[in-house]
Amino acid sequence: MSDIPILKVENLCKSYGDLDVLKSVSFEVHKGEKKVFVGPSGTGKSTLLRCINQLTAPDSGFVYLNGEEIVHSGKKINAYRQKMGMVFQNFNLFDHLTAVRNVELALLKVKKMDRKSAREKAMYELEQVGMADRADFYPAQLSGGQAQRVSIARALAMDPEVMLFDEPTSALDPELKREVMEVMRTLAAQGMTCIVVTHEMKFATSFATEIYLMEKGEIVEHGPPSEIPTSPNFVKTRAFMGSYADE
Amino acid sequence: MFESISAVTNSAGYLLEGVGVTLLLVGLSLFIGFICGIVLTLGQVYGPALVRRFVGVYVWFFRGLPNIVLLFLFYFALFPFMGFDMPAFGVAVTVLGLRSAAYQSQIFRGAIQSLSEGQMLAARSLGMTRWQAIRSIVLPQSLRLSLPGWSNEYPVLLTDSSVAYVIGVAELLTRTSQVISRTGEPMILYLSCAVIFILLNYGGMMIIQYVEKKVRIPGFGNNEAECL
Numbered sequence: 001m002s003d004i005p006i007l008k009v010e011n012l013c014k015s016y017g018d019l020d021v022l023k024s025v026s027f028e029v030h031k032g033e034k035k036v037f038v039g040p041s042g043t044g045k046s047t048l049l050r051c052i053n054q055l056t057a058p059d060s061g062f063v064y065l066n067g068e069e070i071v072h073s074g075k076k077i078n079a080y081r082q083k084m085g086m087v088f089q090n091f092n093l094f095d096h097l098t099a100v101r102n103v104e105l106a107l108l109k110v111k112k113m114d115r116k117s118a119r120e121k122a123m124y125e126l127e128q129v130g131m132a133d134r135a136d137f138y139p140a141q142l143s144g145g146q147a148q149r150v151s152i153a154r155a156l157a158m159d160p161e162v163m164l165f166d167e168p169t170s171a172l173d174p175e176l177k178r179e180v181m182e183v184m185r186t187l188a189a190q191g192m193t194c195i196v197v198t199h200e201m202k203f204a205t206s207f208a209t210e211i212y213l214m215e216k217g218e219i220v221e222h223g224p225p226s227e228i229p230t231s232p233n234f235v236k237t238r239a240f241m242g243s244y245a246d247e
Numbered sequence: 248m249f250e251s252i253s254a255v256t257n258s259a260g261y262l263l264e265g266v267g268v269t270l271l272l273v274g275l276s277l278f279i280g281f282i283c284g285i286v287l288t289l290g291q292v293y294g295p296a297l298v299r300r301f302v303g304v305y306v307w308f309f310r311g312l313p314n315i316v317l318l319f320l321f322y323f324a325l326f327p328f329m330g331f332d333m334p335a336f337g338v339a340v341t342v343l344g345l346r347s348a349a350y351q352s353q354i355f356r357g358a359i360q361s362l363s364e365g366q367m368l369a370a371r372s373l374g375m376t377r378w379q380a381i382r383s384i385v386l387p388q389s390l391r392l393s394l395p396g397w398s399n400e401y402p403v404l405l406t407d408s409s410v411a412y413v414i415g416v417a418e419l420l421t422r423t424s425q426v427i428s429r430t431g432e433p434m435i436l437y438l439s440c441a442v443i444f445i446l447l448n449y450g451g452m453m454i455i456q457y458v459e460k461k462v463r464i465p466g467f468g469n470n471e472a473e474c475l
Binding site: 090095141 | 363
Protein backbone atom coordinates (compact mmCIF):
# COMPACT_ATOMS: atom_id res chain seq x y z
CA MET A 1 0.00 0.00 0.00
CA SER A 2 1.31 3.38 -0.99
CA ASP A 3 1.22 6.38 1.32
CA ILE A 4 -1.14 8.58 -0.66
CA PRO A 5 -4.62 7.05 -0.54
CA ILE A 6 -6.36 6.59 -3.90
CA LEU A 7 -9.36 8.24 -2.38
CA LYS A 8 -9.69 10.40 0.70
CA VAL A 9 -13.00 11.75 1.92
CA GLU A 10 -12.84 14.56 4.44
CA ASN A 11 -15.75 15.96 6.49
CA LEU A 12 -18.28 15.43 3.74
CA CYS A 13 -21.66 17.01 4.55
CA LYS A 14 -24.90 17.00 2.62
CA SER A 15 -28.39 17.94 3.61
CA TYR A 16 -31.71 18.18 1.82
CA GLY A 17 -33.67 20.92 3.56
CA ASP A 18 -33.78 20.05 7.24
CA LEU A 19 -32.59 16.52 6.67
CA ASP A 20 -28.87 15.98 7.24
CA VAL A 21 -28.06 13.07 4.96
CA LEU A 22 -24.30 13.15 5.53
CA LYS A 23 -22.80 14.55 8.72
CA SER A 24 -19.10 15.09 8.33
CA VAL A 25 -18.12 11.73 6.89
CA SER A 26 -14.40 10.99 6.58
CA PHE A 27 -12.46 7.92 5.49
CA GLU A 28 -9.70 6.93 3.12
CA VAL A 29 -9.12 4.11 0.68
CA HIS A 30 -5.75 2.75 -0.35
CA LYS A 31 -4.98 0.78 -3.46
CA GLY A 32 -6.48 -2.68 -3.44
CA GLU A 33 -8.69 -2.11 -0.41
CA LYS A 34 -12.35 -3.10 -0.39
CA LYS A 35 -14.45 -0.84 1.78
CA VAL A 36 -18.01 -1.94 2.32
CA PHE A 37 -20.68 0.37 3.74
CA VAL A 38 -23.64 -1.18 5.50
CA GLY A 39 -26.48 0.24 7.52
CA PRO A 40 -30.22 0.79 7.47
CA SER A 41 -31.88 2.32 4.41
CA GLY A 42 -31.86 6.11 4.28
CA THR A 43 -28.64 6.59 6.21
CA GLY A 44 -26.83 8.32 3.39
CA LYS A 45 -24.79 5.45 1.96
CA SER A 46 -25.82 6.02 -1.65
CA THR A 47 -25.57 9.79 -1.23
CA LEU A 48 -22.03 9.27 0.03
CA LEU A 49 -21.07 7.43 -3.18
CA ARG A 50 -22.66 10.12 -5.33
CA CYS A 51 -20.89 12.85 -3.41
CA ILE A 52 -17.60 11.08 -4.04
CA ASN A 53 -17.84 11.30 -7.85
CA GLN A 54 -19.81 14.55 -7.64
CA LEU A 55 -23.01 13.29 -9.24
CA THR A 56 -24.42 15.00 -6.18
CA ALA A 57 -22.65 18.13 -5.02
CA PRO A 58 -21.79 17.98 -1.31
CA ASP A 59 -22.58 21.05 0.82
CA SER A 60 -19.11 21.04 2.35
CA GLY A 61 -16.10 18.82 2.76
CA PHE A 62 -13.43 17.53 0.41
CA VAL A 63 -12.73 14.51 -1.75
CA TYR A 64 -9.17 13.79 -2.85
CA LEU A 65 -8.41 11.46 -5.73
CA ASN A 66 -4.72 10.54 -5.68
CA GLY A 67 -4.14 13.63 -3.58
CA GLU A 68 -6.00 16.02 -5.90
CA GLU A 69 -9.05 17.80 -4.55
CA ILE A 70 -12.04 17.19 -6.86
CA VAL A 71 -15.06 18.81 -5.21
CA HIS A 72 -14.10 22.21 -6.56
CA SER A 73 -12.49 21.03 -9.79
CA GLY A 74 -15.05 22.56 -12.18
CA LYS A 75 -14.99 21.00 -15.63
CA LYS A 76 -12.04 18.78 -14.77
CA ILE A 77 -14.51 16.60 -12.89
CA ASN A 78 -15.28 14.77 -16.17
CA ALA A 79 -11.67 13.56 -16.27
CA TYR A 80 -11.74 12.55 -12.60
CA ARG A 81 -15.01 10.64 -12.99
CA GLN A 82 -13.39 8.33 -15.53
CA LYS A 83 -11.09 7.18 -12.75
CA MET A 84 -14.07 6.24 -10.56
CA GLY A 85 -16.23 3.59 -12.19
CA MET A 86 -19.77 3.54 -10.89
CA VAL A 87 -22.29 0.71 -10.82
CA PHE A 88 -25.91 1.54 -10.01
CA GLN A 89 -28.64 -0.38 -8.29
CA ASN A 90 -30.88 -0.19 -11.37
CA PHE A 91 -28.04 -0.82 -13.87
CA ASN A 92 -28.90 2.35 -15.84
CA LEU A 93 -27.86 0.82 -19.14
CA PHE A 94 -28.52 2.95 -22.20
CA ASP A 95 -31.77 1.41 -23.45
CA HIS A 96 -31.28 2.20 -27.14
CA LEU A 97 -27.85 0.60 -27.43
CA THR A 98 -26.75 -3.05 -27.52
CA ALA A 99 -24.55 -4.38 -24.74
CA VAL A 100 -21.34 -3.84 -26.66
CA ARG A 101 -22.34 -0.33 -27.72
CA ASN A 102 -23.20 0.49 -24.11
CA VAL A 103 -19.63 -0.37 -23.22
CA GLU A 104 -17.96 1.39 -26.15
CA LEU A 105 -19.96 4.64 -26.13
CA ALA A 106 -17.81 6.46 -23.58
CA LEU A 107 -14.66 5.04 -25.16
CA LEU A 108 -15.64 6.76 -28.40
CA LYS A 109 -17.05 9.98 -26.96
CA VAL A 110 -14.88 10.55 -23.90
CA LYS A 111 -11.63 8.70 -24.60
CA LYS A 112 -11.93 9.51 -28.33
CA MET A 113 -10.74 6.03 -29.29
CA ASP A 114 -11.15 4.93 -32.90
CA ARG A 115 -14.02 2.55 -33.68
CA LYS A 116 -11.90 -0.55 -34.03
CA SER A 117 -9.95 -0.17 -30.78
CA ALA A 118 -13.10 0.83 -28.92
CA ARG A 119 -14.92 -2.28 -30.15
CA GLU A 120 -11.98 -4.52 -29.20
CA LYS A 121 -11.76 -2.98 -25.75
CA ALA A 122 -15.53 -3.27 -25.24
CA MET A 123 -15.51 -6.94 -26.27
CA TYR A 124 -12.59 -7.61 -23.95
CA GLU A 125 -14.47 -6.09 -21.00
CA LEU A 126 -17.62 -8.05 -21.86
CA GLU A 127 -15.54 -11.23 -21.87
CA GLN A 128 -14.22 -10.35 -18.42
CA VAL A 129 -17.76 -10.36 -17.03
CA GLY A 130 -18.84 -13.38 -19.10
CA MET A 131 -21.14 -11.41 -21.38
CA ALA A 132 -19.34 -11.59 -24.72
CA ASP A 133 -22.01 -13.91 -26.13
CA ARG A 134 -24.69 -11.31 -25.40
CA ALA A 135 -22.80 -8.41 -27.00
CA ASP A 136 -25.52 -7.70 -29.57
CA PHE A 137 -28.46 -7.93 -27.17
CA TYR A 138 -30.39 -4.85 -26.14
CA PRO A 139 -30.85 -4.12 -22.42
CA ALA A 140 -34.50 -5.19 -22.55
CA GLN A 141 -33.36 -8.61 -23.76
CA LEU A 142 -31.03 -9.20 -20.81
CA SER A 143 -31.81 -10.57 -17.35
CA GLY A 144 -31.10 -8.30 -14.38
CA GLY A 145 -27.89 -10.12 -13.55
CA GLN A 146 -26.70 -9.92 -17.16
CA ALA A 147 -27.58 -6.22 -17.36
CA GLN A 148 -25.63 -5.52 -14.18
CA ARG A 149 -22.62 -7.40 -15.51
CA VAL A 150 -22.74 -5.30 -18.67
CA SER A 151 -22.88 -2.16 -16.56
CA ILE A 152 -19.81 -3.35 -14.65
CA ALA A 153 -18.03 -3.92 -17.98
CA ARG A 154 -19.07 -0.43 -19.07
CA ALA A 155 -17.47 1.10 -15.97
CA LEU A 156 -14.35 -1.08 -16.24
CA ALA A 157 -13.79 -0.07 -19.85
CA MET A 158 -12.70 3.39 -18.69
CA ASP A 159 -9.83 1.76 -16.74
CA PRO A 160 -10.92 3.20 -13.39
CA GLU A 161 -8.66 3.21 -10.35
CA VAL A 162 -11.53 2.66 -7.98
CA MET A 163 -14.97 1.15 -8.45
CA LEU A 164 -18.04 2.48 -6.65
CA PHE A 165 -20.85 -0.07 -6.28
CA ASP A 166 -24.19 1.37 -5.20
CA GLU A 167 -26.26 -1.59 -3.98
CA PRO A 168 -25.35 -3.57 -7.10
CA THR A 169 -27.45 -6.60 -6.20
CA SER A 170 -30.47 -5.04 -4.48
CA ALA A 171 -32.67 -5.20 -7.57
CA LEU A 172 -31.85 -8.86 -8.28
CA ASP A 173 -33.24 -12.30 -7.41
CA PRO A 174 -31.00 -14.43 -5.16
CA GLU A 175 -29.96 -16.52 -8.14
CA LEU A 176 -28.92 -13.45 -10.14
CA LYS A 177 -27.26 -11.79 -7.15
CA ARG A 178 -24.77 -14.63 -7.11
CA GLU A 179 -23.54 -14.09 -10.68
CA VAL A 180 -22.95 -10.38 -10.02
CA MET A 181 -21.16 -11.09 -6.74
CA GLU A 182 -19.01 -13.62 -8.56
CA VAL A 183 -17.89 -10.92 -11.02
CA MET A 184 -17.15 -8.57 -8.14
CA ARG A 185 -15.06 -11.18 -6.36
CA THR A 186 -13.05 -11.81 -9.52
CA LEU A 187 -12.44 -8.08 -9.83
CA ALA A 188 -11.37 -7.87 -6.22
CA ALA A 189 -9.02 -10.80 -6.67
CA GLN A 190 -7.37 -8.91 -9.53
CA GLY A 191 -6.62 -6.12 -7.07
CA MET A 192 -9.33 -3.60 -8.01
CA THR A 193 -10.01 -1.02 -5.32
CA CYS A 194 -13.69 -1.08 -4.41
CA ILE A 195 -16.18 0.91 -2.37
CA VAL A 196 -19.42 -0.99 -2.00
CA VAL A 197 -22.76 -0.04 -0.52
CA THR A 198 -24.81 -3.14 0.20
CA HIS A 199 -27.35 -4.81 2.43
CA GLU A 200 -25.85 -8.27 1.90
CA MET A 201 -24.06 -8.94 5.18
CA LYS A 202 -22.70 -12.34 4.21
CA PHE A 203 -21.20 -10.90 1.06
CA ALA A 204 -19.89 -7.87 2.95
CA THR A 205 -18.01 -9.95 5.52
CA SER A 206 -16.42 -12.20 2.92
CA PHE A 207 -15.62 -9.39 0.46
CA ALA A 208 -14.51 -6.45 2.57
CA THR A 209 -11.12 -5.52 3.93
CA GLU A 210 -12.99 -3.07 6.12
CA ILE A 211 -16.67 -2.65 6.96
CA TYR A 212 -18.20 0.74 7.76
CA LEU A 213 -21.43 0.88 9.67
CA MET A 214 -23.48 3.97 8.88
CA GLU A 215 -26.42 5.32 10.77
CA LYS A 216 -28.24 8.64 10.30
CA GLY A 217 -25.56 10.11 8.07
CA GLU A 218 -22.59 9.15 10.22
CA ILE A 219 -20.05 6.37 10.33
CA VAL A 220 -20.78 4.92 13.76
CA GLU A 221 -18.24 2.14 13.60
CA HIS A 222 -15.69 0.62 11.28
CA GLY A 223 -13.32 -2.27 11.42
CA PRO A 224 -12.29 -5.55 9.84
CA PRO A 225 -15.09 -7.93 8.84
CA SER A 226 -14.18 -10.25 11.70
CA GLU A 227 -15.19 -7.62 14.26
CA ILE A 228 -18.08 -5.57 12.92
CA PRO A 229 -20.82 -8.22 12.81
CA THR A 230 -20.36 -8.90 16.53
CA SER A 231 -19.93 -5.31 17.70
CA PRO A 232 -22.63 -3.94 20.04
CA ASN A 233 -23.37 -1.09 17.63
CA PHE A 234 -23.98 -3.45 14.77
CA VAL A 235 -26.14 -5.81 16.79
CA LYS A 236 -28.26 -2.81 17.73
CA THR A 237 -28.48 -1.56 14.14
CA ARG A 238 -29.14 -5.00 12.78
CA ALA A 239 -32.71 -4.90 14.02
CA PHE A 240 -33.39 -1.90 11.80
CA MET A 241 -31.88 -3.58 8.77
CA GLY A 242 -34.54 -6.25 8.98
CA SER A 243 -34.26 -9.35 6.90
CA TYR A 244 -31.48 -7.92 4.73
CA ALA A 245 -28.95 -8.57 7.45
CA ASP A 246 -29.43 -12.30 7.38
CA GLU A 247 -29.32 -12.92 3.65
CA MET B 248 -68.98 15.03 -68.35
CA PHE B 249 -66.34 14.77 -71.03
CA GLU B 250 -65.67 18.48 -70.73
CA SER B 251 -65.23 18.11 -67.01
CA ILE B 252 -62.63 15.41 -67.41
CA SER B 253 -60.78 17.32 -70.07
CA ALA B 254 -60.70 20.29 -67.70
CA VAL B 255 -58.65 18.14 -65.35
CA THR B 256 -56.46 16.46 -67.97
CA ASN B 257 -55.70 19.75 -69.73
CA SER B 258 -54.52 21.34 -66.55
CA ALA B 259 -52.91 18.21 -65.08
CA GLY B 260 -49.38 19.53 -65.50
CA TYR B 261 -50.28 22.82 -63.88
CA LEU B 262 -51.95 21.06 -60.93
CA LEU B 263 -49.04 18.63 -60.52
CA GLU B 264 -46.69 21.54 -60.19
CA GLY B 265 -48.99 22.67 -57.40
CA VAL B 266 -48.52 19.28 -55.76
CA GLY B 267 -44.78 19.88 -55.91
CA VAL B 268 -45.17 23.30 -54.29
CA THR B 269 -47.40 21.83 -51.56
CA LEU B 270 -44.92 19.03 -50.84
CA LEU B 271 -42.01 21.44 -50.74
CA LEU B 272 -43.95 23.72 -48.43
CA VAL B 273 -44.83 20.85 -46.10
CA GLY B 274 -41.37 19.28 -46.24
CA LEU B 275 -39.54 22.51 -45.47
CA SER B 276 -41.98 23.44 -42.71
CA LEU B 277 -41.63 20.02 -41.10
CA PHE B 278 -37.86 20.33 -41.28
CA ILE B 279 -37.79 23.83 -39.78
CA GLY B 280 -40.28 22.68 -37.16
CA PHE B 281 -38.11 19.67 -36.34
CA ILE B 282 -34.85 21.57 -35.92
CA CYS B 283 -36.40 24.53 -34.09
CA GLY B 284 -38.58 22.13 -32.08
CA ILE B 285 -35.51 20.28 -30.77
CA VAL B 286 -33.76 23.53 -29.90
CA LEU B 287 -36.88 24.78 -28.09
CA THR B 288 -37.23 21.51 -26.20
CA LEU B 289 -33.62 21.48 -25.04
CA GLY B 290 -34.04 25.09 -23.96
CA GLN B 291 -37.18 24.28 -22.07
CA VAL B 292 -35.86 21.14 -20.35
CA TYR B 293 -32.20 22.01 -19.74
CA GLY B 294 -32.00 25.78 -20.17
CA PRO B 295 -31.79 28.51 -17.53
CA ALA B 296 -34.97 30.14 -16.22
CA LEU B 297 -34.95 32.95 -18.78
CA VAL B 298 -34.75 30.54 -21.72
CA ARG B 299 -37.49 28.36 -20.24
CA ARG B 300 -39.72 31.39 -19.96
CA PHE B 301 -38.99 32.42 -23.55
CA VAL B 302 -39.94 28.95 -24.81
CA GLY B 303 -43.13 29.08 -22.78
CA VAL B 304 -44.13 32.38 -24.38
CA TYR B 305 -43.12 31.15 -27.84
CA VAL B 306 -45.24 28.03 -27.58
CA TRP B 307 -48.15 29.97 -26.13
CA PHE B 308 -47.96 32.51 -28.99
CA PHE B 309 -47.73 30.09 -31.91
CA ARG B 310 -50.25 27.61 -30.55
CA GLY B 311 -52.67 30.35 -29.57
CA LEU B 312 -53.17 31.96 -32.97
CA PRO B 313 -54.96 30.58 -36.03
CA ASN B 314 -52.70 29.84 -39.01
CA ILE B 315 -54.42 32.41 -41.15
CA VAL B 316 -53.91 35.16 -38.57
CA LEU B 317 -50.23 34.26 -38.28
CA LEU B 318 -49.82 34.34 -42.07
CA PHE B 319 -51.46 37.76 -42.39
CA LEU B 320 -49.52 39.06 -39.40
CA PHE B 321 -46.14 38.02 -40.80
CA TYR B 322 -46.86 38.66 -44.50
CA PHE B 323 -48.60 42.02 -44.31
CA ALA B 324 -47.30 43.45 -41.03
CA LEU B 325 -44.26 42.05 -39.23
CA PHE B 326 -41.94 41.19 -42.13
CA PRO B 327 -42.62 44.44 -44.07
CA PHE B 328 -42.22 46.39 -40.84
CA MET B 329 -38.85 44.71 -40.20
CA GLY B 330 -37.84 45.42 -43.79
CA PHE B 331 -37.84 41.75 -44.90
CA ASP B 332 -38.86 41.50 -48.52
CA MET B 333 -39.78 37.83 -48.50
CA PRO B 334 -41.83 36.08 -51.21
CA ALA B 335 -45.14 34.57 -50.16
CA PHE B 336 -43.73 31.04 -50.31
CA GLY B 337 -40.93 31.95 -47.90
CA VAL B 338 -43.38 33.55 -45.47
CA ALA B 339 -45.63 30.49 -45.59
CA VAL B 340 -42.70 28.13 -44.91
CA THR B 341 -41.50 30.33 -42.05
CA VAL B 342 -44.89 30.64 -40.40
CA LEU B 343 -45.90 26.99 -40.80
CA GLY B 344 -42.40 25.90 -39.70
CA LEU B 345 -42.29 28.10 -36.61
CA ARG B 346 -45.80 27.05 -35.66
CA SER B 347 -44.97 23.40 -36.14
CA ALA B 348 -41.86 23.92 -33.97
CA ALA B 349 -44.11 24.94 -31.09
CA TYR B 350 -46.13 21.73 -31.41
CA GLN B 351 -43.12 19.48 -32.08
CA SER B 352 -41.25 20.89 -29.07
CA GLN B 353 -44.05 19.75 -26.80
CA ILE B 354 -44.03 16.26 -28.32
CA PHE B 355 -40.25 15.98 -27.73
CA ARG B 356 -40.50 17.44 -24.25
CA GLY B 357 -42.94 14.78 -23.14
CA ALA B 358 -40.61 12.08 -24.44
CA ILE B 359 -37.51 13.53 -22.76
CA GLN B 360 -39.31 13.81 -19.46
CA SER B 361 -40.38 10.19 -19.65
CA LEU B 362 -36.75 9.00 -19.78
CA SER B 363 -35.25 7.79 -16.52
CA GLU B 364 -32.76 10.11 -14.85
CA GLY B 365 -30.53 7.12 -14.19
CA GLN B 366 -29.16 6.96 -17.73
CA MET B 367 -28.05 10.57 -17.53
CA LEU B 368 -26.32 9.80 -14.21
CA ALA B 369 -24.63 6.76 -15.74
CA ALA B 370 -23.40 8.82 -18.69
CA ARG B 371 -22.03 11.53 -16.41
CA SER B 372 -20.39 8.91 -14.17
CA LEU B 373 -18.42 7.73 -17.22
CA GLY B 374 -17.02 11.22 -17.71
CA MET B 375 -19.37 12.35 -20.46
CA THR B 376 -20.33 16.02 -20.48
CA ARG B 377 -23.96 17.02 -20.18
CA TRP B 378 -24.09 17.89 -23.87
CA GLN B 379 -22.50 14.55 -24.89
CA ALA B 380 -25.08 12.72 -22.79
CA ILE B 381 -27.93 14.71 -24.33
CA ARG B 382 -26.68 14.05 -27.85
CA SER B 383 -25.79 10.37 -27.48
CA ILE B 384 -28.48 9.20 -25.09
CA VAL B 385 -31.33 11.62 -24.48
CA LEU B 386 -31.97 12.66 -28.10
CA PRO B 387 -31.77 9.23 -29.80
CA GLN B 388 -34.15 7.79 -27.21
CA SER B 389 -36.59 10.65 -26.97
CA LEU B 390 -36.85 11.04 -30.76
CA ARG B 391 -37.75 7.37 -31.04
CA LEU B 392 -40.32 7.69 -28.29
CA SER B 393 -41.70 10.80 -30.04
CA LEU B 394 -42.37 9.12 -33.37
CA PRO B 395 -45.96 7.98 -32.72
CA GLY B 396 -46.96 11.46 -31.55
CA TRP B 397 -44.81 13.10 -34.19
CA SER B 398 -46.44 11.14 -37.02
CA ASN B 399 -49.50 13.30 -36.40
CA GLU B 400 -47.56 16.39 -37.40
CA TYR B 401 -47.39 15.45 -41.09
CA PRO B 402 -51.13 15.24 -41.83
CA VAL B 403 -51.72 18.36 -39.73
CA LEU B 404 -49.14 20.35 -41.68
CA LEU B 405 -50.28 18.92 -45.00
CA THR B 406 -53.86 20.01 -44.45
CA ASP B 407 -52.77 23.32 -42.91
CA SER B 408 -50.57 24.06 -45.90
CA SER B 409 -53.55 24.96 -48.08
CA VAL B 410 -54.02 28.07 -45.97
CA ALA B 411 -51.05 29.51 -47.88
CA TYR B 412 -53.69 30.14 -50.56
CA VAL B 413 -54.66 33.34 -48.76
CA ILE B 414 -51.34 35.01 -49.45
CA GLY B 415 -51.18 33.71 -53.01
CA VAL B 416 -48.67 30.84 -52.79
CA ALA B 417 -49.16 28.77 -55.93
CA GLU B 418 -49.82 25.52 -54.12
CA LEU B 419 -52.39 22.88 -54.98
CA LEU B 420 -55.54 24.63 -53.73
CA THR B 421 -54.55 27.98 -55.26
CA ARG B 422 -53.98 26.39 -58.65
CA THR B 423 -57.17 24.35 -58.41
CA SER B 424 -59.16 27.51 -57.76
CA GLN B 425 -57.43 29.25 -60.68
CA VAL B 426 -58.33 26.42 -63.06
CA ILE B 427 -61.92 26.45 -61.78
CA SER B 428 -62.31 30.14 -62.45
CA ARG B 429 -61.03 29.51 -65.97
CA THR B 430 -63.10 26.39 -66.77
CA GLY B 431 -66.15 26.67 -64.47
CA GLU B 432 -65.85 23.01 -63.33
CA PRO B 433 -65.78 23.13 -59.51
CA MET B 434 -67.07 19.59 -58.85
CA ILE B 435 -64.48 17.56 -60.70
CA LEU B 436 -61.61 19.88 -59.84
CA TYR B 437 -62.26 20.18 -56.11
CA LEU B 438 -62.80 16.40 -56.01
CA SER B 439 -59.47 15.89 -57.74
CA CYS B 440 -57.85 18.27 -55.30
CA ALA B 441 -59.33 16.31 -52.39
CA VAL B 442 -58.20 12.96 -53.79
CA ILE B 443 -54.68 14.29 -54.28
CA PHE B 444 -54.55 15.50 -50.66
CA ILE B 445 -55.73 12.10 -49.44
CA LEU B 446 -53.11 10.34 -51.54
CA LEU B 447 -50.36 12.66 -50.27
CA ASN B 448 -51.53 11.99 -46.75
CA TYR B 449 -51.52 8.24 -47.25
CA GLY B 450 -48.10 8.22 -48.94
CA GLY B 451 -46.55 10.30 -46.19
CA MET B 452 -47.95 8.09 -43.46
CA MET B 453 -46.52 5.02 -45.22
CA ILE B 454 -43.08 6.64 -45.18
CA ILE B 455 -43.40 7.52 -41.49
CA GLN B 456 -44.49 3.97 -40.65
CA TYR B 457 -41.49 2.66 -42.56
CA VAL B 458 -39.15 4.92 -40.59
CA GLU B 459 -40.81 3.86 -37.34
CA LYS B 460 -40.14 0.24 -38.18
CA LYS B 461 -36.58 0.98 -39.25
CA VAL B 462 -35.53 2.69 -36.02
CA ARG B 463 -37.39 0.33 -33.73
CA ILE B 464 -35.37 -1.21 -30.90
CA PRO B 465 -36.36 -4.47 -29.19
CA GLY B 466 -37.99 -3.82 -25.85
CA PHE B 467 -37.74 -0.05 -26.19
CA GLY B 468 -40.74 2.26 -26.32
CA ASN B 469 -44.11 0.86 -27.28
CA ASN B 470 -43.14 -2.52 -28.59
CA GLU B 471 -42.46 -4.55 -25.44
CA ALA B 472 -45.03 -7.11 -26.50
CA GLU B 473 -42.88 -8.13 -29.46
CA CYS B 474 -40.13 -9.28 -27.14
CA LEU B 475 -42.30 -11.79 -25.34
